[in-house]
Each structure stands twice: as structure tokens, then as C-alpha cells.
Amino acid sequence: MFWWRRGEPxxxxxxxxxxxxxxxxxxxxxxxxGRVGDDPEAVxxxxxxxxxxxxxxxxxxxFMAQCHGADVLVVDGPYAGPEPSADAIVTTVPxxxxxxxxxxxxPILLWDADGPAVGAAHCGRxxxxxxxxxxxxxxxxxxxxxxxxxxxxxxxxPRCYEVPPVMREEVATAAPASWSVSRTGTPALDVAAGAVExxxxxGVVVAxxxxxxxxxxxxxxxxxxxxxxxxxAGVVVSRS
Numbered sequence: 001m002f003w004w005r006r007g008e009p010x011x012x013x014x015x016x017x018x019x020x021x022x023x024x025x026x027x028x029x030x031x032x033x034g035r036v037g038d039d040p041e042a043v044x045x046x047x048x049x050x051x052x053x054x055x056x057x058x059x060x061x062x063f064m065a066q067c068h069g070a071d072v073l074v075v076d077g078p079y080a081g082p083e084p085s086a087d088a089i090v091t092t093v094p095x096x097x098x099x100x101x102x103x104x105x106x107p108i109l110l111w112d113a114d115g116p117a118v119g120a121a122h123c124g125r126x127x128x129x130x131x132x133x134x135x136x137x138x139x140x141x142x143x144x145x146x147x148x149x150x151x152x153x154x155x156x157x158p159r160c161y162e163v164p165p166v167m168r169e170e171v172a173t174a175a176p177a178s179w180s181v182s183r184t185g186t187p188a189l190d191v192a193a194g195a196v197e198x199x200x201x202x203g204v205v206v207a208x209x210x211x212x213x214x215x216x217x218x219x220x221x222x223x224x225x226x227x228x229x230x231x232x233a234g235v236v237v238s239r240s
Contacts, residue, residue: 031230
């Protein structure tokens with residue numbers, strides 16, 4: 001179920017894998033994405049398994065309607081309706097699990113080492129340009145966070161993320177560390193490196209950068225590699 005999981009004082013962090021779920025076909029395994037064409041009942045069952053692994057009720061595992069922007073959602077309990085549009089979600093409420101769905105993009109989990117604030121962010125190429133990383137940092141500091149830490153999850157590596165030269169230059173203007181070269185020597189992007197750079201520039205301590213390329217790893221979903229596929233997630237919970 002987990003590609004990586006770790007507990008810190010007052011916080012539980014993890015990145016799921018595609019193992020341990022009930023989805024079939026191109027979504028086979030633990031698909032947590034509800035907007036990718038999978039059977040809704042299978043997605044609900046998979047999400048219930050992840051909620052149980054974190055010891056929370058199913059309605060306290062919160063995802064977003066992600067849109068590759070820089071909007072940050074502040075939550076204090078389960079949703080009353082559909083999942084709101086956002087690319088980062090933050091809270092100070094204990095035992096509320098926050099998740100970011102990915103299948104090549106970079107999932108980022110954040111927490112305050114001195115307080116209850118936690119957050120999860122979905123950072124792809126458009127989000128890196130839009131400023132989702134500084135936006136989620138500001139939102140957490142607005143909630144009182146003063147000693148922010150982050151874990152950056154697995155994503156598509158630059159060897160596998162070939163892009164047009166103009167696109168590489170555009171993204172590198174916002175995050176120079178994202179400039180890279182593919183395995184064949186063509187222009188490429190390292191979105192995770194760009195996210196780490198922006199986190200560090202914002203004064204966030206990057207506690208870990210979890211290894212794994214989505215396109216090269218059979219245990220992770222990859223839209224770039226598979227097209228129709230599922231989503232894995234980064235999930236964080238503040239513990240009381």
C-alpha cells in the first residue's frame with residue numbers, strides 16, 4: 001500500500017503505491033483518483049483502505065479537484081459537498097488526513113515541527129510556474145506555522161520528462177533547478193528539483209526527497225508512461 005511512510009513527532013506522512021487495492025484494468029491496484037475513469041465503487045474502496053491505514057474515518061481523508069493552479073484550500077473538517085478545486089490543502093485540525101493525487105507530478109507533504117499545521121500539495125509543471133509551492137508555504141504560515149518541514153515524493157524523473165526547448169526555458173525562469181536533460185540528451189524538466197529549490201528558498205527544511213521515477217517504477221502510476229491510468233497519493237495527518 002505504501003511506497004514510503006514515516007512518522008515524525010505529531011505527524012504521520014506517506015506516499016501510497018499501486019499495491020493493495022481493488023481497481024482493475026489500466027487502474028489495477030490502489031487507484032485513488034476519482035476523475036480518471038475508474039469504477040467509483042473501486043475508488044471508494046481504495047480510499048477507505050488508505051483512511052483505515054491512517055486510523056481515520058473515510059470522510060476525514062480529503063482530496064481535491066486538482067487543476068494545475070496555485071489555489072490553496074484551508075479545511076477544518078470533512079467536506080459538506082463535492083471536493084473543491086485546489087492544488088494544495090492545509091489544516092491545523094488533528095486526525096484530518098490531507099491528500100494530493102499524482103501520476104507523474106510531484107506530491108509535497110509539509111508540517112510544522114512546532115505546531116499542528118500540515119499540508120499537501122500537487123506540483124506539476126504548470127503548478128511550479130503558477131507558484132503553488134510558495135502559496136502553500138504562505139498558507140501554512142498564516143495558520144501559525146513557524147518551523148516548516150517538507151517531504152517531496154516520487155515523480156517523473158528528468159530522464160523521462162522530455163519537453164520542447166521553449167518550455168524548458170520558461171519553467172527554468174521560475175525554478176532554475178528544473179532545467180535538465182533527458183536520457184537521450186534532449187531538453188527535459190526536473191519538476192521535483194524545482195519544487196525543492198522553491199521550498200528551500202522559502203525557508204522550508206526539506207527533510208527527505210523520496211526516490212522513485214513514476215515512469216520507470218511499476219509500483220507507481222504514470223500518466224506520461226501509460227496514458228489511461230490511476231493516481232497514487234501523498235497523505236499527511238497531524239496527530240493530537
